[in-house]
Amino acid sequence: MENIHHWLSEHGDYLYRFALARLRDPHLAEDAVQETFLAAIKNPSFAEQSSARTWLTGILKHKIIDTQRKSVREIAASELIEEDANMDEFFDAQGHWSDLPQEWGMPDSALEQQQFLAILQKCLDKLPAKQQALFMLRDVEENENEEICKELNITATNAWVMLYRARMGMRKCLEMNWL
Amino acid sequence: MLTCKQASQLLSQSLDRKLSAKERLFLQLHLLICKYCKRFGIQIRILRTALKKLSVNVESDENVRLPSDARARIANVIESTKN
Numbered sequence: 001m002e003n004i005h006h007w008l009s010e011h012g013d014y015l016y017r018f019a020l021a022r023l024r025d026p027h028l029a030e031d032a033v034q035e036t037f038l039a040a041i042k043n044p045s046f047a048e049q050s051s052a053r054t055w056l057t058g059i060l061k062h063k064i065i066d067t068q069r070k071s072v073r074e075i076a077a078s079e080l081i082e083e084d085a086n087m088d089e090f091f092d093a094q095g096h097w098s099d100l101p102q103e104w105g106m107p108d109s110a111l112e113q114q115q116f117l118a119i120l121q122k123c124l125d126k127l128p129a130k131q132q133a134l135f136m137l138r139d140v141e142e143n144e145n146e147e148i149c150k151e152l153n154i155t156a157t158n159a160w161v162m163l164y165r166a167r168m169g170m171r172k173c174l175e176m177n178w179l
Numbered sequence: 180m181l182t183c184k185q186a187s188q189l190l191s192q193s194l195d196r197k198l199s200a201k202e203r204l205f206l207q208l209h210l211l212i213c214k215y216c217k218r219f220g221i222q223i224r225i226l227r228t229a230l231k232k233l234s235v236n237v238e239s240d241e242n243v244r245l246p247s248d249a250r251a252r253i254a255n256v257i258e259s260t261k262n
Contacts, residue, residue, distance in 0.1 A: 004257050008250065016245035021237035030249040037253055041260050087184065095182025101218045104225070117236065120229050138195065139227040140234045145195050156196070164191040167223045174226070 003052070004041055011053050015060055022064050022136050024124070032063040039063070065151055068133040072152045090168055102175055116178060123173035131166035138163060181209040183216055190220040194227065 015036060019029035036059045092098055107116040124132060137148045138159075149156055181189070186209040189202055198206065210217045237243060 005254065008253060008257065012245040012250055012253070013241075013243075016249075017238050017240065017243050020243060021234045026246070030246065030253075033245065033249070034253045034256060037257055038260060041257060090187075091182075091184040095184035097183050097215055101215045101222065103218065104222060106225075117229060117233050120226075120233055124230070124233070135230060136234070139230050160188075160192050160195055163195055164188055167191050167226060168187070170226055171219070171222050174222075 004037060007040070007052050007056060008037060011056055014053065015056060018057060019060060019064055022141070023067055024132060024136070028067055032060060032067055035063045036060045068137060069152050071129040071133040072154065087165075087168070090172070099172070101171070104175070104178065119174060119177045120170075123170050123177065126173065127166060127169060131162055131169070134159065134162050135166055135170075181205050183209075183213060186210070186213065186216045187219050190216065191223060193220075194223065 012033065015033045016029055019032040020026065023029050023032060036056055039059050040056060090098055107113040124135070127135070134148070134152075137143045137151075138145070143151075145156060145159055148154075149159055152159075154162075186206060189198060189206045192198065193206070210220070
């Protein structure tokens with residue numbers, strides 16, 4: 001039991017970074033870390049042979065998924081239909097690009113790369129929470145689509161539509177701010 | 180012939196599932212004549228790579244630390260759970 005306080009000082013920062021990288025919201029990340037320590041107290045199944053950090057990270061992963069699931073769960077069916085139809089800002093009635101995708105100058109220097117990532121961050125922050133969560137699960141963590149759908153309780157088609165929508169929005173945001 | 184709207188949808192989905200042979204064929208034909216959709220396809224892949232980098236950056240940034248008020252709160256919660 002005394003271990004818990006030791007773990008907090010030893011692994012607290014690491015767990016927080018791990019959660020922040022995936023949840024992107026400081027408060028959600030703090031809560032996930034807190035939930036992790038609570039679960040660790042209640043479930044003393046920790047085997048001495050595995051490292052405490054690995055064990056805690058395993059618990060944290062579940063807490064992160066729970067949080068992401070909550071963000072995505074707030075999808076009403078009507079909202080999905082709207083998302084599907086609502087691509088009008090990107091295409092004209094004939095299905096042609098309204099704004100033609102422009103050539104991106106790729107960031108070469110380290111400084112330019114930092115700037116690019118900073119803009120990416122801003123664009124990501126503007127996305128609805130559920131699209132951010134999907135992005136994290138699919139593009140960053142590289143979970144299989146099936147897995148994501150099961151975890152988030154959405155259909156594969158829902159996921160494709162939302163990811164498409166998210167990529168379109170991100171691409172446009174980057175183009176407006178990077179070029 | 181696919182429209183750009185349809186082609187961009189397939190390009191996005193190709194990151195998430197295996198397209199059918201027919202879909203791949205139609206997409207390839209469209210990309211042969213449409214540099215804008217080709218660009219779009221490249222850019223959403225760049226997007227994926229950059230997102231990964233962004234996440235790795237946060238995770239490995241030693242300057243990012245559990246805020247002290249959150250740390251104190253969690254320590255309190257641990258204490259109160261013990262009793």
